[in-house]
Amino acid sequence: MDLTWSADEEQFRAEARTWLEAKLAAWRARHDNRILSGDTTEGFAQHLDWERTLFDAGYAAVSWPTEVGGRGASRWEWLIFEEEYYRAGGPQRVTQNGIFLLAPTVFEFGSPEQQAHILPRMASAQDLWCQGWSEPNAGSDLASLSSRAVRDDERGGWVLNGQKTWTTRGAFCTHLFGLFRTDPASERHRGLTYLLVPLDLDGVTVRGFGRLDGDEGFAEVFFEDAFLPDDALPGGVVLGGVGEGWSVAMATTSSERGLTLRSPGRFCATADRLVNLYRERSKDPDALDPGLRDRVVQGWIAAEAYRWQTLQTVTDDAEGRSAGAASSFVKLWWSELDVALHETALDILGAEAELDNVWSKGWQFALSGPIYAGTNEIQRNIAAERVLGLPRK
């Protein structure tokens, strides 16, 4: 066991810290220090500017090979970068659904031509990808989806019909990756294909709608006889083979549920800010409930536990001891931790908690954690059945 960082890693951290501090300040200044939510029209443009700043320095996707727009960083350096990113107060990544959900699948299932085209344009935020999983009648029960793609050999492509919904940032993206039923006779998780779809096709309509906090974070995407030509993207629009959609998607889904989307850096930074908030407010102890200190410390410890657990997981992974279905525990932990950290902050803020601020907005965002990427109820089922071995039926 060695829980220290090497000199090179410390060097990497110092560079990232210096860079982030300078570039974040410059970015904010460019926008008159008035940064809007990345899930609004004006805010999205501000965030694209930030994404391109990250890309120019090779920080958009640190762990990718340099050839496709990354920096070739190790898993450990990725963790370090994330720690520094959130410590510096870096914003939510508006490109994250591409970089953290689609890209791992492209690395695993994409042809060299697909990889060469898709990844650099994704890292540089030229192409902006949203996820087309959920449908009005297929939320937690993903296998029940019904959007369909019919093969048109004559024209050389697919005819898409159906509807996707709860598509995060769909109104601002250029491309969608998602599952479509290509075998009309199939049921459940068979006969699906993973397709890559430019959103500017004729017959595709995107309608943004408000998330809980009013930000236009969601979209409905309607497909009405939209024709998707095979050459819409170099290397083709099918990822991983026709009819193979479910297993290809599950690889992405397990990325979503696993480590990549939610590095401990984000929660440790939130916990540190919570500690600071408490320290500030406890100068007037009468105003604070005495039980709050315990809750603050509890949150800080839980974030720290998440960090230790991640270091263990990354080590295990590097040494070939895979965590497998255990990623369900990870999703449960961070999503409930995030709610607890924000709820504690709101209780510290008292009446002020009602006003929009980083904590109240963050609380609303945190409430989505136990819902998306497989509800926590489903995660508990998975954990009990696949890890503990309890009987399914």
Add this chain to the structure above:
Amino acid sequence: MDLTWSADEEQFRAEARTWLEAKLAAWRARHDNRILSGDTTEGFAQHLDWERTLFDAGYAAVSWPTEVGGRGASRWEWLIFEEEYYRAGGPQRVTQNGIFLLAPTVFEFGSPEQQAHILPRMASAQDLWCQGWSEPNAGSDLASLSSRAVRDDERGGWVLNGQKTWTTRGAFCTHLFGLFRTDPASERHRGLTYLLVPLDLDGVTVRGFGRLDGDEGFAEVFFEDAFLPDDALPGGVVLGGVGEGWSVAMATTSSERGLTLRSPGRFCATADRLVNLYRERSKDPDALDPGLRDRVVQGWIAAEAYRWQTLQTVTDDAEGRSAGAASSFVKLWWSELDVALHETALDILGAEAELDNVWSKGWQFALSGPIYAGTNEIQRNIAAERVLGLPRK
């Protein structure tokens, strides 16, 4: 709305308070101020002495008619008596399974002859009744029980075979009431009969065994060709008709789950003692976690809420607005409240919590609350399905 007690009720309360204080002190003195658990051999005898003291004053079953050993008190007076009983530190009633579970069924389904025989002997603790519901393979799933009673017309009675278990205080009782399968072809809740069984029959073996706290609070009762003559009790040994056992039993079970077994007095008294414990210990504030005060108050408020809810329920009941399946909420509330009150006390006690004392013993006892009389998981199902109307399947 009128939340005051009448002058008569206040008078009733004052008399009960004076009587309890004097008689409890006398009882303890008679046993050298060393009262053991009622679930041990020696302790049970002490508690019988107390039960008879109660009976002599008409306090054993205050709400029963005087003819069968009660005092004809109103439901309100019963609540008042219970408040005073627990406030005075009266012990758990070793006769409670008879008085609170069997007796309501006897009142509802028993013949006049059965009532005249069973009730006075129960009130006076001459006959001591235990409940024969659970079997090794029928705990939460009561309808799956398999103990059987075969009719023997020639001898005029029933031949019992099978096994009951987790029978509270079975090792100290004289009689058992329980469900037996009288139609061998029947399944689930059909073909059962509610029988009244003296435990001194040939072929009946009672083996006491230790509860979590080591007290011999449980028994297994084995029936091996035990012959139960029809005239074992005046008025017969069947309560409510052959084959009617399930519906008769459900009446008792809903008593168990409802108001009668767990009057708010017990929890309000525990909450008051918790407040006193905190007041005492907080004289050395360094030793106490500052969050404990909030938990103490939370417990006190929850007990108070239980009291208000009970007053509302008794009023509704008196005015013909039945609570029905809502008794599931009651069981959930008091059982989880009881655990919380005791857990808070243990946290106040710190290292001392490990030693046997009223709180640590009470905590172990409280842990049974979410399990018995229908686990809290089953109660939540019932509440969701029967009260909220959520679909069963």
Add this chain to the structure above:
Amino acid sequence: MRFAFTDDQIAFRDAVKDLLSKECPPEVVRAAWPDGTDDHGARKGEGARADADRVAKVWSDLAEMGVLGVAVAEDHGGLGMAETDWVLLAEETGYAALPHPFVETACVVAPLLSETGDGDGVLGELVDGTRQAGAVSLNGSLVAWGDAVTYLVALDRRGGEDGWSARRITGGVALGDDEHHRRHLADALDAGRHLVQLGAWKADATLGDTDAARRAFDRGALGTAAQLVGLGRRMLDLTVEYAAERRQFGVPIGTQQAVKHHLANVAMGLRFAAPAVYAAAWSMATGSPNASRDVSAAKSLASDAARTAVRNTLQCHGAIGYTVEYDLHLYLKRAEALSRAWGNAAWHRRRVGDALDI
């Protein structure tokens, strides 16, 4: 001993319930949300909108029914009723998420003025619905429906229960005095509450004695507790209905044990908070020495029950509940806001602890 409302009280409740279900459905609550984007660029209440006139109509309908003067003495033009008479009405205004300062106007300020002589001569307008009142408490500075209220009271406590004061806010950069602060709605969780942030203010006189001030605060906390119970019931009703209909994995989600248990917990919290709220109303109505303690117990139970409802009903809805197009958020945000208004659960538990002398 009788823990139940009278037939008259129930009938009044039913009348208000009927009115609100007709005149204050979700689209009216939604219509009270400000149009356009907020300072963050978000369109918070987006969705179908009702005619804004309907928002005003609910209030005048309530006035017509006498509801706004329920706690005002008859010689001041009110119904002269007690807390036990209006607590169920407050619950219904919560169930409907009524977008008006009902608690502040009808439960707090109007009876306070009725009791202390109405020196400013506004009581008639409060009762007939042409004027709305606001109240800030516990050193707070957020005025709900601050763009509409034109009579504002501060209820504060300094140094224990004997230190209560009620003051009319008039000067400084208070409401209405300063164009910049006036009608500028703060960006907030529940935009339907029309929060206005109060700047430095001054008061010209104290209304009544410490006891009157304490009771005014307690009525505010009681009314809010009742609204929270109503809001919790609304969220529960919405969710039970949804869970019975929404199918996933071939069955209604309401057949899943996890969903059943989440909603049973919501129902349990509400079932035990409600009697405590009613008992507190009775304590207030009868001038019980435990009235403040009982109100605080009620508010803490109601706040906790509402928060359980917020968390569990959102979770049972899943993604659809997490949108502003669906109605749940209207009630959820109101509940979250009110759970902290007039003292949060922990504040009220500390007050109960003081009363218990620990």
Add this chain to the structure above:
Amino acid sequence: MRFAFTDDQIAFRDAVKDLLSKECPPEVVRAAWPDGTDDHGARKGEGARADADRVAKVWSDLAEMGVLGVAVAEDHGGLGMAETDWVLLAEETGYAALPHPFVETACVVAPLLSETGDGDGVLGELVDGTRQAGAVSLNGSLVAWGDAVTYLVALDRRGGEDGWSARRITGGVALGDDEHHRRHLADALDAGRHLVQLGAWKADATLGDTDAARRAFDRGALGTAAQLVGLGRRMLDLTVEYAAERRQFGVPIGTQQAVKHHLANVAMGLRFAAPAVYAAAWSMATGSPNASRDVSAAKSLASDAARTAVRNTLQCHGAIGYTVEYDLHLYLKRAEALSRAWGNAAWHRRRVGDALDI
């Protein structure tokens, strides 16, 4: 960066695990419970008993394997190993509910004496298993296995982290001095811990400096945290097995979502407590300035995870878990006792709060 144990550490753990699974099965844990009835008339550990000799044998087997001297310097006859070497062994002693003062002897007192010179000349006996040591901490007075230990240390803190002291308890009505107090077991939740209540005592000398005392306490808290993780895993294993077998309503109870979720919560708590425990071991082993903070974080997580395990595994068992004939109670009571020993979760969180300067 490498967050994993070495092959040697895993192999040592596996050897101890094997030994304990053979030599310390439930019947041996049960055999350590006192016979007969207690002062309340209860027979707490009732059930099948193993030969009492087997209880003693486990300890000497551990000594033979070198486990008792794991943290003692090699020139004192030990293995000279660090916290990262023994933390997994402690976890296994928890999994087995070993009825001996392993943490006190091997993790606390032996390394303390090894470090401070063994002035009393008892280290050899501690390492070879012929003598057991006890420790009381934080002004406590309950000595676990107090009928057997013959060397007792008090670890107390006065006024912050610099105020730690380690003292050998020798005089007064301490252990062994007074026939009445000696070997009189207190009636307690976990009778298998053989608690003895210490009366007024005196100490003849201080062992080492404040830093050595603090580290001794931290090792006690760390070893106990590891045992709690082991105990939690044992309760979980027992319950998963039971839930897969026990049938009610025609299906194994483990198919019920409520049971799945209860046990998923137990597993989650343990999965996140364990790495924190291992990281704290590393902090101790490397003399990190955050060692005490990390130990306290670990102990609070382990205490909470164990309590969740206690509650949820009992609930999933139902009535059978609520009997002394079934094995669950052996682990459940040990876990409940250890969750408060060496500082409960709240105590340790206060210590972390101090370290965070809030």
